[in-house]
Amino acid sequence: xxxxxxxxxxxxxxxxxxxxxxxxxxxxxxxxxxxxxxxxxxxxxxxxxxxxxxxxxxxxxxxxxxxxxxxxxxxxxxxxxxxxxxxxxxxxxxxxxxxxxxxxxxxxxxxxxxxxxxxxxxxxxxxxxxxxxxxxxxxxxxxxxxxxxxxxxxxxxxxxxxxxxxxxxxxxxxxxxxxxxxxxxxxxxxxxxxxxxxxxxxxxxxxxxxxxxx
Amino acid sequence: xxxxxxxxxxxxxxxxxxxxxxxxxxxxxxxxxxxxxxxxxxxxxxxxxxxxxxxxxxxxxxxxxxxxxxxxxxxxxxxxxxxxxxxxxxxxxxxxxxxxxxxxxxxxxxxxxxxxxxxxxxxxxxxxxxxxxxxxxxxxxxxxxxxxxxxxxxxxxxxxxxxxxxxxxxxxxxxxxxxxxxxxxxxxxxxxxxxxxxxxxxxxxxxxxxxxxxxxxxxxxxxxxxxxxxxxxxxxxxxxxxxxxxxxxxxxxxxxxxxxxxxxxxxxxxxxxxxxxxxxxxxxxxxxxxxxxxx
Numbered sequence: 001x002x003x004x005x006x007x008x009x010x011x012x013x014x015x016x017x018x019x020x021x022x023x024x025x026x027x028x029x030x031x032x033x034x035x036x037x038x039x040x041x042x043x044x045x046x047x048x049x050x051x052x053x054x055x056x057x058x059x060x061x062x063x064x065x066x067x068x069x070x071x072x073x074x075x076x077x078x079x080x081x082x083x084x085x086x087x088x089x090x091x092x093x094x095x096x097x098x099x100x101x102x103x104x105x106x107x108x109x110x111x112x113x114x115x116x117x118x119x120x121x122x123x124x125x126x127x128x129x130x131x132x133x134x135x136x137x138x139x140x141x142x143x144x145x146x147x148x149x150x151x152x153x154x155x156x157x158x159x160x161x162x163x164x165x166x167x168x169x170x171x172x173x174x175x176x177x178x179x180x181x182x183x184x185x186x187x188x189x190x191x192x193x194x195x196x197x198x199x200x201x202x203x204x205x206x207x208x209x210x211x212x213x214x
Numbered sequence: 215x216x217x218x219x220x221x222x223x224x225x226x227x228x229x230x231x232x233x234x235x236x237x238x239x240x241x242x243x244x245x246x247x248x249x250x251x252x253x254x255x256x257x258x259x260x261x262x263x264x265x266x267x268x269x270x271x272x273x274x275x276x277x278x279x280x281x282x283x284x285x286x287x288x289x290x291x292x293x294x295x296x297x298x299x300x301x302x303x304x305x306x307x308x309x310x311x312x313x314x315x316x317x318x319x320x321x322x323x324x325x326x327x328x329x330x331x332x333x334x335x336x337x338x339x340x341x342x343x344x345x346x347x348x349x350x351x352x353x354x355x356x357x358x359x360x361x362x363x364x365x366x367x368x369x370x371x372x373x374x375x376x377x378x379x380x381x382x383x384x385x386x387x388x389x390x391x392x393x394x395x396x397x398x399x400x401x402x403x404x405x406x407x408x409x410x411x412x413x414x415x416x417x418x419x420x421x422x423x424x425x426x427x428x429x430x431x432x433x434x435x436x437x438x439x440x441x442x443x444x445x446x447x448x449x450x451x452x453x454x455x456x457x458x459x460x461x462x463x464x465x466x467x468x469x470x471x472x473x474x475x476x477x478x479x480x481x482x483x484x485x486x487x488x489x490x491x492x493x494x495x496x497x498x499x500x501x502x503x504x505x506x507x508x509x
Contacts, residue, residue, distance in 0.1 A: 151323050152294075152334060156341040157386035159320040160374045160401060163444035169323045181382040193385050196392070199298060199342050199356065 002031040002119070003067075003093035004126045005038065005112040014053055016109050017087065023055050024078065024085040026100065027062035028092035035126065037112045038062075038091030046091060046111065058085040066096030075103040082106060134204030140192045142183035149176035155197040217314030218286045219258040220368035223397055223422045228480045229487030230508065231288060231399065231424060232499050233260035234280075236271035245276060246283070248496040253285030255500055255509065258315060260399070260489070263290040267327025274304055277313045288370070289313050292321025297337040298346065298356050305350060309365040317370050317399065318343040318390075341386065344369055344393035370397035373423075374445035375412035376405070383445075384415070391419050399489035401445045402428035404452055406478060413484050422486040425479055429492045429502065430468035433457040469498055473505020480506070 008016075017023065025043050032038025040062050047057045059081030063074040075082065082088065087107040090097045094114040101108050116128040128148045137155065138145055147153045151169045158177035161168025165178040184190050205211060222229050232255075234248040252259055261276030273290050280287035289308055291301065305316070324334040338346060346356055353364040371390040377383040387398070398416075403409040403425050416423050430436045430448070433456035440448035452471060459467045476488050492499050503509045 152320060152336045152339075154320065154336065154339045156339050156389055158382045159340075160372060160377070160383075161323060161444050162377065162382075164378045168444055169325050177382050178379060181379070181385070185381075190385070193382070194389065196341065196345070196389060199338055199346075202337070 002034060002117070002126070003095060004115045004118045004128075005032050005035055005093050006115055007037045007042070007091075007112050008110070010049055013049075013089070013109075013111050017050075017053075017055065017089065020086040020107065020109070021055055022058050022085045023050055023087055023089050024058050024082045024106075025050070025060040025089045026066065026074075026092060026096070027060070028066035028096050029062050029064040030066070031093050032091055032112060033062070034120065043091055046089065050089070058082070063092065063096070066090075066092035067099055071096065071099040072103050075100065133200065135201060137197070140195065140197075141180045142187060142189070142192075144176055144180045144183060146176050146180065149174075149179070155200065157193065216366075217368045219288065219315045220396070222257040223368070223486065227487075228483075228508075229258075229422070229424060230256045230490070230503070231258045231260060231487070232256045232490040232492070232496070233262060233288075233290075234276065234496060235262045235265060235494075236273065236276040238268070238270050240271070242271070242279065245271070246279060249280055249283050249285060252496065252499055253280065253283055255503055256490075257487070258286040258288045260288040260290055260317060263292045263319070263321070264295060264327070265322075267294065267322045267324050267329070269327070269329055274308055274313070277308065278311055281312045286315070287313055288315040288317050290317045290319060291343065292319045293336050293338045293340065293343055294321030294324065294334055297335055301338065301343065302346065302350065302355055305347065305365055305367070306361075309367065314366065315368045315370070316347060317372070318347070318395070319372060340371055341389045341393045344371060344390055344395055348394040368396050369394055370399065371395040372401065373398045373416075374401040375403055375409055376401065376447040377445045387416075388419070391421050395421055397422040397424060397486075399424045400426040402426045402439070402443075402491070404446075404448045404475070406475065406484070408447070409479075410484055424487040424489040425475075425485045427472050427476060427488050427490045427502070429472050429490070429495055429498065430456055430464075431495055432461070432464045432468075465495070465498070469501050469505050472502045473507075476502070476506035476508065480508075 027038040027043035043060050050057050061074055061078050064070050087109050089111050090108050091111045097108050097110050118126045119129045121127050131148045133147050146155055162175040165175050167173040167175050184193055232252050259280050261273040263273035277287035277289040318340045320340045324332050347367050347369045350365045353361050373387045374383055436448045436453045436456050439446045
């Protein structure tokens with residue numbers, strides 16, 4: 001499971017760096033490397049773009065995984081270059097931005113948008129796999145999640161917009177409920193689809209969400 | 215007081231409903247004219263709820279207008295724009311003002327409409343909304359609290375007899391009946407043989423089925439619908455029949471086809487009634503009824 005990201009437009013990045021002239025660039029060796037939005041290559045390209053904008057790049061690093069405690073070490077290792085910068089431009093997902101904010105006082109500016117948590121189904125094709133709803137019904141839907149795979153997140157069967165197994169919002173997208181139906185049928189478990197699913201609880205973990213494991 | 219529409223459904227007569235669409239804006243003239251034109255010719259008039267996810271005057275407002283004019287409204291209610299609190303509140307208000315029939319729909323997806331960046335709510339789905347209405351009729355809201363004054367609705371839903379594949383739709387159809395759907399207005403049907411097969415199945419259930427009749431206004435529209443609209447199948451011979459007449463006579467041909475479809479459904483008692491959708495051509499609904507021998 002990975003954070004799937006997309007690079008912001010260079011104009012957006014330029015706008016968010018207004019008044020910040022000295023920049024330290026941080027990439028991530030895990031998710032944004034895989035999606036080619038913040039790996040070694042993209043960090044080098046970004047440094048060039050920043051120089052073209054007239055920015056001074058004080059240094060860069062690609063943290064192996066920017067969302068865990070390696071970030072603290074990376075911040076320490078690069079302390080002098082970060083200290084001389086006005087801001088960090090983050091090419092990790094939003095989790096990395098949060099991590100960096102824990103350890104340094106400089107502004108951390110995201111260069112990528114975090115789109116969803118997904119899996120790489122085929123090379124280069126990433127699909128949302130889990131919306132972290134906190135009430136998993138995959139056991140009743142043949143392992144296909146209607147919360148993420150159905151545009152409307154319906155839990156009691158398909159809407160009237162489904163057509164030949166495709167979704168009304170995009171003819172290239174499969175209708176989740178056609179997939180679920182076919183799979184449950186194969187498994188001889190269609191009775192599960194006939195079962196009434198009550199309205200969802202949108203506050204399984206009260207927002208802002210956190211849990212303490214003891 | 216029981217809804218007039220429910221009485222019509224239970225009377226065993228061939229029930230006729232049609233629909234009007236609220237305007238984009240506060241100029242209600244056209245909608246009011248359509249209500250005046252149709253209210254005494256049908257058993258109930260549906261008021262669409264931001265159809266195709268296009269923001270308009272609300273269905274509740276349209277339903278009240280029908281009541282003011284002495285007609286019988288079916289308030290369409292989608293789950294797209296309101297969470298359960300807002301849906302329940304609107305049901306309370308609607309009931310207090312004399313709305314007695316509700317058509318429960320999931321609602322089209324937001325991106326097909328004209329507010330493409332809006333949040334699609336879908337806090338409930340159509341099955342859950344039907345069940346919510348049952349619970350409110352029993353005097354309780356979805357939070358499990360007692361209502362000081364309950365509601366009483368004749369609640370219905372939709373079904374798509376030509377959906378491909380059909381089986382998942384039928385499972386949902388049955389869930390809607392279990393959740394309390396007293397009537398169904400179907401997606402447009404054109405192939406009577408296919409629809410009769412669907413009715414052979416649907417007759418097993420205790421609910422009323424009104425066949426969806428969408429007026430074909432041109433050969434182009436017929437072709438477009440069968441190729442692009444989910445769950446609509448227009449047989450080639452109907453498209454050919456439309457194409458065979460000059461452009462200026464196509465609407466009359468569409469009226470004739472709709473009329474004869476309705477007449478056939480009634481004659482053989484294939485279903486319990488029809489729901490006529492003229493989609494922007496409400497003016498000709500009386501002509502369709504005349505063509506069907508119903509006026």
